[in-house]
Amino acid sequence: MNLQTIIDQLQLTILTEPRDFTSIITQGGYASDLLSCVMAGAKSNNLWITLQAHLNIVAVASMLDVAAVIITENAQPDEATINKANEQGVILLSTHKFSYEICGTLWEMNIR
């Protein structure tokens, strides 16, 4: 499914620079707040769901080439994090919902 559809359906806020999200195709997802687990478990083009919002998530996301990071529970990354994400081409999205809810909805949308 393309990222624009996911952004629309989950009503996600886009924190990084806008892009043509319709051309980004996601395949499955991974949810964890432990960076090493993400390193081991997330695949490229996955969505990564986490409530971590600090600078180091960008390095992890970029190393793994995840499709986008969905930051839950309104956790707010600082400006340096957003700048670095833009620099590295990492997409940061945000929502007020819990990780659990986001995962549930994605699963129902058949992103498995």
Added chain:
Amino acid sequence: MTTTRPQTEQEKFGRHRPLTDLDAHEINRIEELSYDLKVREVMIQHIITTSPEVPLASALELLRVNRISGLPVIEEGNLVGVISLEDIVRALQKNELPLPVKNYMSTSLVTVKATDSVVEAIKTFSEKRLGRLLVVDENHNLMGIITKGDITRGILLAVQRDYKEEEVRRYRASHLFEDIVSDRTTLVLRYDIKAGDFTHGGNASSNIKRALLRLGADFQVARRCGIAAYEAEMNLIIHTTHGGILKLEVEPHKITLSTNDDGPGIDDVQKVLQPGYSTATDEVRAMGFGAGMGLVNINKCVDKMEIESTPGKGTKLVMRIFIPNETLNGKKASP
């Protein structure tokens, strides 16, 4: 509860294979380019204009001679409208070609700024369903004209330029092992990692991944090394007293990553190899580190891992990845 499963992207668009890392990388690059590329770089600058008092018949002649479908209308240096072939056809139907351009021109002008990125122009094209957009500067002075064709050409040129640059880099790097003759050539990259420097955490490993790709490493090999390097880099940042050195040694058939630090050392090496064991502080854990999975991950990514540690002295971690069938420059190894 839904009973029918929604179509997947693949079913809908009939892709025959899943999107690979490489594809995704290329798509993202083209997107990036359309953001980087500015309207002024792709627009046509030498434009033909007309004025409001000119008869429609003369405007038609201008369109015909120049094989174009629209003209900006300028009055005393100001942009006041656009006259297109469609407007002239309307005039033709009423036999009003002798009338001035101003009677038929369209005055609701759709413009883009010369400094906008090409993506803005693409958006405007699809919203307004127009064939051409007027390009203006900050003061609304006409700078040029842009069509979808101009954008396609601009992006293709940029992709070509971009591709060539990376190709040249990759070409130079991947020939390193062929061009420099020795009995055993090794490329060594060293990164100084500071203790507690979370701000730059991951920079060295991302440079390592990029270097390996440029040297012609396979995507999976670069990814494995990247992950191992990341975990090792973060270990230096989180656990050492004074930081340490992260080193990458590249040989045609082998990649060696290593870290060296001067303390505090590990009391029980067997313990730190257990999944979930960590000595990280609560503060560091709150950031999502200290899962006790770092060395476990490294072990999964590399072919051989050795750890040597003396409490009070320091730790040395060596990780090796073998690439037996192919050399880094992409050629099969000689038998």
